[in-house]
Amino acid sequence: MQPDLNALAVFVLVAEERNFRAAADRLGVTRSAVSQTIRRLEESLGIALVRRTTRSVSLTEAGEALHAEVAPAVADVRAALERTAVLTGHPRGRLRLAVSSIAERFLSGPFLAEFVEAYPEVGLDITVTDEEFDIVAEGFDAGVRLGEVIEQDMIAAPVGGNERQLAVCAPSYRDRFGVPSHPAELASHACIGWRRTPKAAPYRWEFAEGGAEFSVAVAPRVTTNDLALMIKLATAGAGITFGMEENFRPYIGRGELLPILEDYCPFFAGFYLYYPSRRYVAPKLRVLVDHLRRQRWP
Secondary structure: OOOOHHHHHHHHHHHHHOOHHHHHHHHOOOHHHHHHHHHHHHHHHOOOOEEEOOOOEEEOHHHHHHHHHHHHHHHHHHHHHHHHHHHHHOOOEEEEEEEOOOOHHHHOHHHHHHHHHHOOOEEEEEEEOOOOOOOOOOOOOEEEEEHHHOOOOEEEEEEOOOEEEEEEEOHHHHHHHOOOOOHHHHHHOOEEEEOOOOOOOOOOEEEEEOOEEEEEOOOOOEEEOOHHHHHHHHHOOOOEEEEEHHHHHHHHHOOOOEEEOHHHOOEEOOEEEEEEOOOOOOHHHHHHHHHHHOOOOO
16 A cells, blocks of 8 residues: 555644644645545545544544554654755755865865855865766765866856966976976976876876967876875976966965966866756855855955
8 A cells, every 4th residue: 555645644733633623724724625635544544543523533543553653753754844944044054065186266275264154054074086976976065176077067156267287397496407498398307297096197288389289298207196295396396297377376476386388378267166957056055156256366
């Protein structure tokens, strides 16, 4: 027998009120509709659940037993619906994000600190990863990636403006070995490369010349998946490395790194916060999108 869950919920209300009219008022339906629902439930079970008189309603022994079994479950469902209703109007709960390790602006301390201060009932659970996967299947609310790798069916909000990748080295490396005047010359230099995972090939360094894009498969002397290590090695003079300008900017500003081959490093669409296209966006995610759009990035 397929259970009629709606009829069971109506039965629980009748048992609580001991009155068809009061139960009908709570449901916003007619007394007759409640009576018919209970009758259909009794017919499907083949047993009487309530005793009806002109003045009152009481439960039969079977009705008392059924009420004892189903009332806690109905109460749990009500509580769950109430909690969900609260979430539709007030930002709270855990917000799970998968963020690229090179999304410097998004991962900056001030941006995230301002958000958690403004919305203290929203907890951020941030996984910094360069793995490519389905954020929905993995249970994430949103992700931050370069726009070129985001699926077309996602909603995306820009994180800052355009970005570019730069080749950089330390002044000490330049003084000892010089610097290439064209990306093709990188093959004769010590390079510090990046790979997403141990099984992936080292990332090819991408450039453009005369409007045409091209890539260079350098042979890195050191390869790692850790941006911080790449920068440490480069500032120590171990070689030339390549990555997002945002990640190098503080070191360039202090003179620890020098940009090279800039004429071959074009700008492109940068990072985006992306999430599934849904009719209803949870308040905890909606306020993050709003917070992002209010930013005035340097």
